[in-house]
Amino acid sequence: MSEEAKRLQELIDKYDNIVFFGGAGVSTESGIPDFRSQDGLYNQKYDYPPETILSHTFFMRHPDEFYRFYQDKMLCDTAKPNAAHLKLAELEASGKLKAVITQNIDNLHQMAGSKKVLELHGSVYRNYCMKCGKSYDFAYMKNAKGVPKCTCGGMIKPDVVLYEEGLDNGVISEAVRAISQAQVLIIGGTSLAVYPAAGLIDYFSGEHLVVINKSPTPRDRYADLLIKEPIGQVFSQIQVKKAEK
Numbered sequence: 563m564s565e566e567a568k569r570l571q572e573l574i575d576k577y578d579n580i581v582f583f584g585g586a587g588v589s590t591e592s593g594i595p596d597f598r599s600q601d602g603l604y605n606q607k608y609d610y611p612p613e614t615i616l617s618h619t620f621f622m623r624h625p626d627e628f629y630r631f632y633q634d635k636m637l638c639d640t641a642k643p644n645a646a647h648l649k650l651a652e653l654e655a656s657g658k659l660k661a662v663i664t665q666n667i668d669n670l671h672q673m674a675g676s677k678k679v680l681e682l683h684g685s686v687y688r689n690y691c692m693k694c695g696k697s698y699d700f701a702y703m704k705n706a707k708g709v710p711k712c713t714c715g716g717m718i719k720p721d722v723v724l725y726e727e728g729l730d731n732g733v734i735s736e737a738v739r740a741i742s743q744a745q746v747l748i749i750g751g752t753s754l755a756v757y758p759a760a761g762l763i764d765y766f767s768g769e770h771l772v773v774i775n776k777s778p779t780p781r782d783r784y785a786d787l788l789i790k791e792p793i794g795q796v797f798s799q800i801q802v803k804k805a806e807k
Contacts, residue, residue: 566788566791570748570774570787570800573772574658578658579745579746581659581661581748582663583663584663585665587776588646589668589670589751591646592641592670593641616725618725618727625717629709633704642670643673643674644670645795646794646797647673647674647676648674649798650662651675651676654675654676658802661678661680663740665756665759668685669685669686680733682723686720689703689720692716692717692719706718738762744766744768746769746771749763749773751793752775754781771785773785776790777790
């Protein structure tokens with residue numbers, strides 16, 4: 563076990579109100595590309611930049627082109643939870659971890675067994691008709707030809723927060739509550755470049771801040787423990803013990 567992992571293990575053993583705040587780096591080890599790394603979606607070539615395609619305006623004006631990109635790049639049903647997802651679910655089951663707050667939309671935390679998952683940016687596994695509100699699953703969207711349509715004729719929209727759209731107030735409130743009450747906040751797999759999500763870290767006033775990310779983040783200098791290793795590699799070294807009653 564590395565020295566950093568040993569220190570993380572000590573914190574996990576000592577505290578029983580831990581919150582995890584994660585981003586795309588948590589899922590890259592499962593084969594899902596992130597947006598901002600050298601090989602991420604933002605550095606690939608398309609007719610329009612991904613930021614433009616994934617905006618509310620573009621979705622409404624060019625749904626055909628939006629869905630060509632969305633089905634090709636955003637709907638990954640082959641990815642499986644990695645060591646980080648699985649260990650976080652184990653920590654929650656032990657009573658140690660109180661919430662996973664994620665910027666990801668891939669459902670991998672739930673697949674791993676996590677129950678308290680606050681999805682800041684929604685999920686590709688939930689979709690609804692913009693006209694009547696009827697729900698549709700992942701498979702329907704994946705297999706749709708062209709723009710997915712409801713039985714009522716309305717266009718179906720993924721329950722994903724696009725650029726220009728606001729975050730869900732209920733999810734934000736729960737995230738703020740969890741972070742503000744946490745003894746230990748573990749930030750993992752995120753550059754903390756996306757706001758307002760990254761601003762939620764400001765609500766933490768607990769005992770220890772842990773940052774696990776391969777590249778620098780704006781919070782590195784505030785961290786009690788800074789680990790610049792792949793997050794799955796770090797969590798695979800952690801042993802989970804039952805929280806004391």
